[in-house]
Amino acid sequence: MKAISIGLLGLGTVGSGVIKIIENHQDKLMHQVGCPIKVKKVLVQELGKERAVPIDPSVLTTNVDDIINNPEIDVVIEVMGGVEKTKEYLLQAIQNKKHIVTANKDLMAVYGAELLSAASTNGCDLFYEASVAGGIPIIRSLVDGLSSDRITKLMGIVNGTTNFILTKMTQEGLAYEDVLKEAQDLGYAEANPASDVEGLDAARKMVILARLGFSMEVDLDDVKATGISMVNEEDLHYAEQLGYTMKLLGIAHRDDEKVEVSVQPTLLPKAHPLSSVNNEYNAVYVYGEAVGETMFYGPGAGSLPTATSIVSDLVAVVKNMRLGINGSYAVALQHEKNLKTSEEIYSKYFLRIHAKDQVGVFSEITSVFTKYGVSFEKILQLPVKEKGLAEIVVVTHKASLKSYEEIFMQLRDLESIKEIKSAYRVEGSAYA
């Protein structure tokens, strides 16, 4: 029986994991797809380097054409990363009728629509489960399992580094800088952690999820991302007292036919299923009108979880090849982009304010909120921290983003307010 030939672009930890799984599970894979799977060519930067897996040197190449223009290759697995050049490689492979499996969220967030459309035109599969929450089959669940529901909200803890940092800060009362350093020492955070801690990585994943969940075109530029570098251990302490847990949350919310996609540090009630997702774990919470609340939990990254997702996609591609139906499952996005304005984005807010400790301050603050019709759900009275200074923490009822931004600016200008120390979005259940 003819073996299926794989070309692998990249041989880092994930690529090595893919090779290991394919070799260790030949029996099981054979049982599932009915034919052997063989890694034929692997693109590397350097031929002589020592490898994490034993590999026949003749399989390695530094010339991408040996894969993307090689008529013997059936499926290209892309684990090299990068965006522009990688896109060109994959488009070329697709034109050569090769099926694609990729783990590249940056690529899919920016060029996903273009690549999927090219794949569909050429009768090729393009699967990308590993691009979001590596070990969690969330894309498959959105495409198939929840296909008959109307999803109205997706909330994701989709970045392991920031979840590790926030968990440590919360559980051990440590400062952001100290935990970041520890995470870097442990290899959980990169030397330049900007993409993680500023929320960009999460934003890319939310674009991919929002497109699928709402069947609507969403671009990376549409996602407002705020990271965790300003989160203060004191905020976590107050959040705790009020019954909340802080998470860096990607939020994709649909009301009627308009959507909002954003990433920001967010307070969640402790009873919310996302609140107990700790350390480097990821989870995606999905609210569907019929199904109600569901959540998918698992490792967000790591070479083996990611490699497992890739091989599962590969199995799907090979099954489709044997059935002769590659490219048949791609469905174009149903809705055109329709984004909420800041007047249509509603949520609760947490504000921590340092005000002058004098008569009438609180009523002055309240009057700013009242002017915009926003009332308080919770107020925390705090002991004066330094002479003449009162610390006030409030959680509002729901307000539009626009009202909130105007309230924020007016508070900041009040003569009696010394500083707005922090402000966060607060989410509840899907209804709240």
Added chain:
Amino acid sequence: MKAISIGLLGLGTVGSGVIKIIENHQDKLMHQVGCPIKVKKVLVQELGKERAVPIDPSVLTTNVDDIINNPEIDVVIEVMGGVEKTKEYLLQAIQNKKHIVTANKDLMAVYGAELLSAASTNGCDLFYEASVAGGIPIIRSLVDGLSSDRITKLMGIVNGTTNFILTKMTQEGLAYEDVLKEAQDLGYAEANPASDVEGLDAARKMVILARLGFSMEVDLDDVKATGISMVNEEDLHYAEQLGYTMKLLGIAHRDDEKVEVSVQPTLLPKAHPLSSVNNEYNAVYVYGEAVGETMFYGPGAGSLPTATSIVSDLVAVVKNMRLGINGSYAVALQHEKNLKTSEEIYSKYFLRIHAKDQVGVFSEITSVFTKYGVSFEKILQLPVKEKGLAEIVVVTHKASLKSYEEIFMQLRDLESIKEIKSAYRVEGSAYA
């Protein structure tokens, strides 16, 4: 374009939900499958009865042949329940080349292998996502998403009624009987709750999950099920003190090539992701060698979540019809049944013992454990409850089920022990 015709067996709450979803989502379904979907015939027990959904009376029938032997029906959706007669109906429908979607866990637990084999022979799809954890796409995740991994452990909170009862008992310190009554009043528990509270419902679902997860034939008779009716609020209190949460857990565990499937009240460390699954929610925790820990959370029952799963299966069937590949995805079980003996099933145990309050009792108890090489992980010293009586709670390190059973019998026979009040299995992470 020719519409796909559905025959629905049963029009209870789930059946009504299916009709509602198909009608409310015609646009979305049309977009996904490329043709209209029409409910052609519905089997009911009584024609004249008032219905939860508006339905054309000419669609209703009391004659099952109008569906299973009707050449105009393409897909049969079975939501009538029952086992023997229902199996005959579905086999007949399959012989007539009709595809099947069922929510019937009792049927699938007992006749799943036979029905799947018949479907495969006849080129028919047989999908049953809704039979386990209604709103959670767990079957799809096991079949596709985790297909390239080697799953070694599945632990499930797969019965909403018992999870509701245990949650209430834990959070409010109430007795089993009182919470059961409340659950019955609220409609969460049936008047005859035996199938739920004795763990039979959970056992059926675990059979279905274990077969898929391990690709091994497992029968309902292989599952030892213990329910929650003996769980005492005092046990929950002690569990809490020791850092555990009590759940009715289905456990399917594979070591090497041997498996164990069981259902019992089990103590889990509070940090375990299953510990925060509360109320009527379900969750399935999956440990795969490559992916590590994942968990799928959502509503376990309810007419709309279950109906959503059914319609998602229907979408898959119709896509396959349009591609001409029905029946192609069924894969026979890879392994023959290979069950662990009680010498091969290992876990920790929690025991609560009432002993005589006299010198030497504890060392007498310890010596029984020591004889079997079992040591303690935790010991709780408790105030004497009544004159002359000491209460002792221990959590053991791992022991074989066989050793545990012998220890249990020997303890019971000790003259110094008045009563073993309770004993539970304790689970940790996948490794523990």
